[in-house]
């Protein structure tokens with residue numbers, strides 16, 4: 318049985334002025350896989366997620382979502398096509414409740430052709446969706462609590478929930494454990510394990526224990542390029558990986 322590719326890119330380069338943050342990067346992630354993207358600070362991991370999600374326009378190279386070339390598709394359309402994204406720095410509205418945050422995560426395209434603010438059924442659909450997502454990320458008990466009142470772990474769950482509101486088939490998660498206290502790590506990992514079901518996940522993470530446990534495969538990046546790809550055991554055994562981290566003076570390695 319061959320598994321189809323859920324998301325891939327070929328020859329993607331990104332420049333910031335003269336600085337080359339990504340150099341002809343090619344990766345592919347098969348449907349249903351969890352692939353971790355690791356590498357020292359500044360390796361280009363977030364830049365790659367930005368290129369894949371369309372947050373960085375005008376990248377060279379080709380990006381495919383399933384069988385569709387999305388290289389020229391703008392960020393909101395990629396989201397509507399099933400590409401979900403979470404951010405390294407928590408990207409939620411702290412003063413709003415969890416319910417309001419989740420509602421905002423719904424793709425406006427779904428409601429564009431109907432005046433949903435006047436249409437009760439539009440609101441009801443959105444609210445039902447927010448409740449279902451809250452259940453999935455275990456936030457039902459705090460739906461009407463302002464996000465700022467929640468622990469970092471639960472704010473991460475809100476962030477994850479936001480990305481789930483548009484029914485993504487592929488999730489790009491950028492350091493979903495960043496800022497989460499030790500006491501909440503297991504809970505947050507369990508959440509990721511849960512939402513991965515039926516989806517494909519490309520995950521940037523510095524917590525190596527988590528990376529080794531959660532991923533089917535690991536891609537190692539350094540200096541805007543792919544250094545290697547392999548299983549947890551293969552990555553751990555590769556002297557080039559050790560060298561990459563030791564040479565970088567990385568804070569999290």
Ligand SMILES: Nc1ncnc2c1ncn2[C@@H]1O[C@H](COP(=O)(O)OP(=O)(O)OP(=O)(O)O)[C@@H](O)[C@H]1O
Pocket residue numbers: 333336338356357358359360361362363364365405
């Ligand atoms: N908007 C930008 N303008 C200029 N340089 C940038 C910009 N965004 C990223 N860079 C640079 O591109 C390189 C890759 O950055 P990126 O954020 O992708 O690294 P990363 O692998 O995600 O690192 P970290 O683990 O610290 O999050 C870094 O040298 C960074 O300083």
Ligand SMILES: [Mg+2]
Pocket residue numbers: 362363364405
């Ligand atoms: Mg980053």
